[in-house]
Amino acid sequence: MQSHPGSKQIAKVLSSKPWKTEAVVRLLLGLFVCFFAGSLLANALGSATLRGGVGWGFFLLSAGAIGFVGATPLLIRRPWTPENFTRRFAAVWLCFCAGLLLGGWAMKVVGPKPAGISPGQMLIGLLSFQGAALILVSRFLREHQVRGAEAFGFPNRWLQAVLFGVIAACFFYPVGLALQTTSAYLIEHLPHLPIKLHEQQAVQTLRTAASPAARLTLGAGTILVVPAAEEMLFRGILYPWIKQAGFPRLAFWGTSLLFAVVHMNAAIFVPLLVLALILTALYEKTNNLLAPITAHALFNALNLVELYLLEKQMD
Numbered sequence: 001m002q003s004h005p006g007s008k009q010i011a012k013v014l015s016s017k018p019w020k021t022e023a024v025v026r027l028l029l030g031l032f033v034c035f036f037a038g039s040l041l042a043n044a045l046g047s048a049t050l051r052g053g054v055g056w057g058f059f060l061l062s063a064g065a066i067g068f069v070g071a072t073p074l075l076i077r078r079p080w081t082p083e084n085f086t087r088r089f090a091a092v093w094l095c096f097c098a099g100l101l102l103g104g105w106a107m108k109v110v111g112p113k114p115a116g117i118s119p120g121q122m123l124i125g126l127l128s129f130q131g132a133a134l135i136l137v138s139r140f141l142r143e144h145q146v147r148g149a150e151a152f153g154f155p156n157r158w159l160q161a162v163l164f165g166v167i168a169a170c171f172f173y174p175v176g177l178a179l180q181t182t183s184a185y186l187i188e189h190l191p192h193l194p195i196k197l198h199e200q201q202a203v204q205t206l207r208t209a210a211s212p213a214a215r216l217t218l219g220a221g222t223i224l225v226v227p228a229a230e231e232m233l234f235r236g237i238l239y240p241w242i243k244q245a246g247f248p249r250l251a252f253w254g255t256s257l258l259f260a261v262v263h264m265n266a267a268i269f270v271p272l273l274v275l276a277l278i279l280t281a282l283y284e285k286t287n288n289l290l291a292p293i294t295a296h297a298l299f300n301a302l303n304l305v306e307l308y309l310l311e312k313q314m315d
Contacts, residue, residue, distance in 0.1 A: 017240035029073040038128020042121040061106035069099030119214040130229035152289035161286040165294025179271040227296035
């Protein structure tokens with residue numbers, strides 16, 4: 001049987017992954033800038049809802065913070081030489097620290113955050129992280145002169161990859177629930193454990209969203225946007241980049257730990273860590289990012305279905 005003429009080219013791209021370190025750093029910094037700006041905007045929205053408005057001081061401080069932090073990817077993009085390395089590094093570091101300090105000052109000016117987050121704040125968070133990730137990854141791929149299909153192996157036995165993703169999600173879903181229940185029990189009952197148990201912000205927001213349109217929008221983002229963006233970033237770029245640098249174990253465990261940490265919830269840390277390990281293994285097995293994207297999307301969808309069924313039982 002003859003192989004598809006493009007299969008060798010796809011396999012070559014998947015195995016080599018020639019991501020440039022400078023481009024990866026700029027991608028991560030750009031994503032941080034977007035998330036940082038989104039966090040400031042979400043806090044302003046929460047404060048305006050709670051107290052009826054936000055002062056000009058907050059906007060001036062936020063503009064300065066975003067300006068300083070936003071300058072760091074631009075400084076990194078300029079040519080670096082042994083002669084200007086110290087000066088350039090100092091400028092990047094000073095801009096980054098100044099931005100964080102101004103951002104912290106802005107957060108203090110706006111006052112304490114309200115309990116929970118509104119659908120509008122969740123939408124801002126989704127757009128500023130996952131939405132920004134999709135845009136920045138697209139630019140990242142153009143810089144490397146490769147299309148997403150070749151970079152992530154989408155045509156490579158795509159039906160088999162989707163099937164593997166469905167099987168993995170259906171297998172992990174009950175396991176994830178058991179791990180989450182166990183983690184919540186340990187956090188709640190172990191003495192002197194400095195961790196407070198709280199509901200996921202996304203779940204809390206979806207639970208309290210009164211408008212069907214808001215629920216539909218947030219649900220669609222959780223099922224469609226979040227898995228695609230996070231899998232492209234963690235499995236599609238960071239994992240092979242670290243692995244190609246000669247650290248396969250660090251790539252496997254490090255990106256999975258980072259994936260679990262960024263969700264910032266102790267009760268789901270272990271389930272998300274195990275999920276990330278499975279998603280990475282899926283990518284290795286299939287050489288197609290559709291497999292972890294499908295598994296991630298179906299897992300999120302099953303969680304949303306469970307949430308709505310529980311709400312109906314409580315009504």
